[in-house]
Amino acid sequence: MTQPPSDLIxxxxxxxxxxxxxxxxxxxxxxxxxxxxxxxxxxxxxxxxMNLLTGLVLPTQGSVTVCGLTSKDPERFFKMVGYCSQxxxxxxxITGYELVNSSLLLHGLGGRQAHDLTVEALQRVNxxxxxxxxxxxxxxxxxQRIRLAQAIAHHPTVLILDEPLNGLDPMARAESIxxxxxxxKQGLHVIIxxxxxxxxxxxxxxxxxxSSGYVVAEGAIHSVRTEVKEHPMQIMVRCSNxxxxxxxxxxxxHAVEAKIHTDGKGVLVRTCDIEKFYLLLNxxxxxxxxxxxxxxxxxxxxxxxxxxxxxxxxxxx
Amino acid sequence: MAVYKRAYRPYEGVYTPxxxxxxxxxxxxxxxxxxxxxxxxxxxxxxxxxxxxxxFIYIVNSPTAQAFLSLQGATFLQVNNLFFMKYxxxxxxxxxxxxxxxxxxxxxxxxxxxALPLFLSRPISRAEYLLGKFTVIAAILSTITWVPAxxxxxxxxxxxxxxxxxxxxxxxxxxxxxxxxxIVVLTLLVLALxxxxxxxxxxxxxxxxxxxxxxxxxxxxxxxxRTYWGKLLNLSYLIGLVWTHLFDGPLxxxxxxxxxxxxxxxxxxxxxxxxTFVVALSIWMLHKKLKPREVVR
Amino acid sequence: MQAVIELENLVVRLGGRTILDxxxxxxxxxxxxxxxxxxxxxxxxINTxxxFYEPDGGxxxxxxxxxxxxxxxxxxxxxxxxxxxxxxxxxxxxxxxxYMAELSGLPxxxxxxxxxxxxxxxxxxxxxxxxxxxxxLGMKQMVKLAQAIVxxxxxxxxxxxxxxxxxxxxxxxxxxxxxxRDTFGMHIILSSHLLRDVxxxxxxxxxxxDGRIAxxxxxxxxxxxxxxxxxxxxxxxxxxxxKAVESLGCxxxxxxxxxxxxxxxxxxxxRELYGAAARHAVQIRKxxxxxxxxxxxxxxxxxxxxxxxxxxxxxxxxxxxx
Numbered sequence: 011m012t013q014p015p016s017d018l019i020x021x022x023x024x025x026x027x028x029x030x031x032x033x034x035x036x037x038x039x040x041x042x043x044x045x046x047x048x049x050x051x052x053x054x055x056x057x058x059x060m061n062l063l064t065g066l067v068l069p070t071q072g073s074v075t076v077c078g079l080t081s082k083d084p085e086r087f088f089k090m091v092g093y094c095s096q097x098x099x100x101x102x103x104i105t106g107y108e109l110v111n112s113s114l115l116l117h118g119l120g121g122r123q124a125h126d127l128t129v130e131a132l133q134r135v136n137x138x139x140x141x142x143x144x145x146x147x148x149x150x151x152x153x154q155r156i157r158l159a160q161a162i163a164h165h166p167t168v169l170i171l172d173e174p175l176n177g178l179d180p181m182a183r184a185e186s187i188x189x190x191x192x193x194x195k196q197g198l199h200v201i202i203x204x205x206x207x208x209x210x211x212x213x214x215x216x217x218x219x220x221s222s223g224y225v226v227a228e229g230a231i232h233s234v235r236t237e238v239k240e241h242p243m244q245i246m247v248r249c250s251n252x253x254x255x256x257x258x259x260x261x262x263x264h265a266v267e268a269k270i271h272t273d274g275k276g277v278l279v280r281t282c283d284i285e286k287f288y289l290l291l292n293x294x295x296x297x298x299x300x301x302x303x304x305x306x307x308x309x310x311x312x313x314x315x316x317x318x319x320x321x322x323x324x325x326x327x
Numbered sequence: 328m329a330v331y332k333r334a335y336r337p338y339e340g341v342y343t344p345x346x347x348x349x350x351x352x353x354x355x356x357x358x359x360x361x362x363x364x365x366x367x368x369x370x371x372x373x374x375x376x377x378x379x380x381x382x383f384i385y386i387v388n389s390p391t392a393q394a395f396l397s398l399q400g401a402t403f404l405q406v407n408n409l410f411f412m413k414y415x416x417x418x419x420x421x422x423x424x425x426x427x428x429x430x431x432x433x434x435x436x437x438x439x440x441x442a443l444p445l446f447l448s449r450p451i452s453r454a455e456y457l458l459g460k461f462t463v464i465a466a467i468l469s470t471i472t473w474v475p476a477x478x479x480x481x482x483x484x485x486x487x488x489x490x491x492x493x494x495x496x497x498x499x500x501x502x503x504x505x506x507x508x509x510i511v512v513l514t515l516l517v518l519a520l521x522x523x524x525x526x527x528x529x530x531x532x533x534x535x536x537x538x539x540x541x542x543x544x545x546x547x548x549x550x551x552x553r554t555y556w557g558k559l560l561n562l563s564y565l566i567g568l569v570w571t572h573l574f575d576g577p578l579x580x581x582x583x584x585x586x587x588x589x590x591x592x593x594x595x596x597x598x599x600x601x602x603t604f605v606v607a608l609s610i611w612m613l614h615k616k617l618k619p620r621e622v623v624r
Numbered sequence: 625m626q627a628v629i630e631l632e633n634l635v636v637r638l639g640g641r642t643i644l645d646x647x648x649x650x651x652x653x654x655x656x657x658x659x660x661x662x663x664x665x666x667x668x669x670i671n672t673x674x675x676f677y678e679p680d681g682g683x684x685x686x687x688x689x690x691x692x693x694x695x696x697x698x699x700x701x702x703x704x705x706x707x708x709x710x711x712x713x714x715x716x717x718x719x720x721x722x723y724m725a726e727l728s729g730l731p732x733x734x735x736x737x738x739x740x741x742x743x744x745x746x747x748x749x750x751x752x753x754x755x756x757x758x759x760x761l762g763m764k765q766m767v768k769l770a771q772a773i774v775x776x777x778x779x780x781x782x783x784x785x786x787x788x789x790x791x792x793x794x795x796x797x798x799x800x801x802x803x804x805r806d807t808f809g810m811h812i813i814l815s816s817h818l819l820r821d822v823x824x825x826x827x828x829x830x831x832x833x834d835g836r837i838a839x840x841x842x843x844x845x846x847x848x849x850x851x852x853x854x855x856x857x858x859x860x861x862x863x864x865x866x867k868a869v870e871s872l873g874c875x876x877x878x879x880x881x882x883x884x885x886x887x888x889x890x891x892x893x894x895r896e897l898y899g900a901a902a903r904h905a906v907q908i909r910k911x912x913x914x915x916x917x918x919x920x921x922x923x924x925x926x927x928x929x930x931x932x933x934x935x936x937x938x939x940x941x942x943x944x945x946x
């Protein structure tokens with residue numbers, strides 16, 4: 011077996027069971043650098059996948075290789091990986107500075123170097139002034155950011171973040187997102203698990219959808235969508251004259267359905283050939299028949315892919 | 328034919344009176360408490376002394392029964408202040424048990440998962456919330472202390488005649504006052520401990536420590552320092568002391584029996600002071616803990 | 625329309641610090657979003673209106689009644705869904721909600737009926753007979769909502785209602801909130817860090833910063849005013865198209881993946897933009913008038929108060945990148 015290139019994360023037929031309980035089953039994934047999002051209901055295997063990536067658990071079957079290393083080589087492996095969990099607990103009485111610094115010391119770094127890296131990490135998450143206060147007195151958002159600081163302090167190659175934006179106000183969210191994007195651009199891995207699908211849409215290069223322990227889809231969002239062929243693409247056009255648009259659409263042979271929206275101001279078009287449809291739309295608007303208000307693919311985002319592939323089963327409630 | 332859409336509707340009915348709103352808390356607490364067989368068993372067990380006492384009263388007042396049992400003229404066959412005090416002493420022990428059994432769970436369930444804001448965002452104040460919890464325990468303890476005791480008193484009065492009733496009416500007063508003091512001290516203490524420690528198991532442990540370990544410690548002090556001030560740490564001793572004075576006959580009625588001197592090592596005022604201190608401390612603890620939101624510095 | 629909440633010089637001090645500093649406003653909408661960075665006093669405001677903290681100065685009125693003198697009366701009109709976990713683990717769901725309903729003043733029979741209705745409404749079926757301690761996070765959120773609405777309040781405080789919910793749960797919660805707002809004559813105060821949630825449910829927004837009101841505006845009006853900003857996403861975009869659009873007089877910001885934000889000159893019609901697309905065989909896959917007006921409003925509010933905070937600027941740049 012050839013050695014995979016050293017900047018990929020590879021899951022090779024990985025399964026993980028906790029006794030009888032399924033974590034993940036037969037996962038085969040190759041993850042390239044950049045921002046990858048893990049999406050799925052609670053209990054779908056996201057946390058298991060993350061634990062496998064960080065080496066906190068070993069697979070029952072198969073192997074996980076991160077940039078050429080496995081957790082069998084712990085010294086190098088753990089230096090490479092940074093993990094920010096979703097759980098909000100920390101040692102009693104510890105200050106922000108101590109939390110980050112001690113984890114760096116655990117990595118074997120010398121005092122001076124650890125201090126410098128701690129300060130740098132705290133600056134990146136904007137917590138330098140609060141560093142000497144106890145973490146117990148932090149607000150929820152600050153606790154989230156200090157955990158992030160701990161994860162990035164040792165400059166890991168692979169950053170694994172479990173719901174990292176939880177509890178952050180809009181500005182802190184934007185800053186964190188900017189931070190992840192800058193890390194992603196450096197050719198490193200950022201693996202984020204999130205429930206906020208419109209943010210996943212905006213920031214991820216690719217997405218991995220999980221449901222009940224299986225990987226249901228993975229890849230760049232648009233390419234995933236085009237592969238879901240059982241569902242013709244849907245486009246919602248809000249316009250002034252929906253019936254006129256609908257009749258023009260029906261004249262085409264690639265249109266499957268045109269449905270007028272309940273408020274009478276839009277048409278939902280389902281078609282097997284979206285390229286032809288969009289070029290036709292250009293013509294229709296230019297001809298003046300129809301005044302267009304908004305055009306949006308009704309299902310070309312993570313939300314819709316989620317609905318189609320995962321739906322409401324395996325979900326909460 | 329009609330199609331009914333099941334939608335949520337606003338509430339337009341009547342509301343229960345605000346004054347008695349706090350009673351919702353005891354009602355729910357009692358219904359879940361008495362689902363437990365242990366609690367039920369204890370509760371019924373607490374009435375056994377009353378039954379025995381009633382039988383005793385009957386025997387005392389019935390020459391035929393005495394003849395039947397060959398007990399004519401026995402000196403112990405008296406129903407007096409001592410009798411009622413002994414009954415209350417026995418019931419005090421049951422009170423201990425009950426308070427330790429149901430007290431810790433009472434507050435800590437609400438604190439364990441921070442449900443207090445949900446209570447206090449409703450038209451119920453902190454005082455009413457406390458009153459509700461207090462009623463849960465106090466009502467149960469009342470039904471095993473002064474309520475049966477008064478009933479026994481009335482039984483005796485009905486059998487012994489009006490004279491006995493008139494001469495011993497003060498005993499009824501002592502029963503009431505003595506029970507109320509004990510119930511208040513015990514309930515407040517148990518609620519305070521339960522509120523202080525958010526975890527039911529820890530609250531139970533703390534209750535046991537306060538009721539059993541600390542008195543033991545007090546006794547140890549007594550032994551080592553050759554004194555009896557350590558008894559101040561013993562709640563059952565303190566209440567016994569108060570009761571001794573409450574039920575002390577010779578001050579009012581030379582015919583009444585005197586109380587056993589075991590309880591009169593310390594002066595009465597020390598016991599009163601100590602009990603008042605315990606009540607005040609409990610109230611202070613509750614005041615500190617019964618907050619919907621902790622203020623973060 | 626009568627004001628829902630009126631604040632007059634409201635001052636609240638906690639732990640020696642002034643958290644709310646002379647707040648003055650009158651809030652009227654059906655669904656009002658409450659926004660603000662951490663430490664702005666949002667939670668303190670909600671806690672004060674609920675009666676958990678005493679104001680140190682000024683007054684606050686809900687439905688015209690002073691919160692200090694009419695506390696109990698107001699609390700029967702209010703429902704509260706806290707952000708943090710708040711439940712009694714040993715009780716079954718239905719018993720818990722009944723308990724809360726009776727505490728709010730409903731007679732026992734009514735409380736039972738309405739508790740079941742509330743459970744139906746939030747979508748919890750058989751789970752209502754299980755102990756709340758065994759519920760998943762999503763179910764606990766729904767129980768919190770159920771106990772908040774069971775007594776039919778007139779004003780609902782929702783604090784981060786979609787916290788921890790997975791996507792279907794989040795959609796369900798937002799749908800519920802919109803239904804409640806539209807159908808039942810309840811007013812809603814929605815406090816959240818997710819601007820998208822607030823945008824989808826609220827018509828008005830109150831923004832706090834450093835214990836003061838940074839902005840209070842009506843989103844509907846803002847959206848109507850933003851007609852000349854559009855966002856598009858193109859496929860097969862090429863330089864010809866880019867030049868054509870710019871030559872039409874549009875200000876453009878081109879982002880990755882074919883996205884762009886355009887400011888149209890007042891005289892330009894949509895047809896001309898599409899004409900450019902048709903000529904260059906470019907597909908406009910997405911087009912809408914700017915929807916992130918709330919983000920703009922929020923950032924503007926953050927930047928404008930008390931001198932520039934470095935955070936707000938950096939965030940503004942970050943948003944520009946997106």
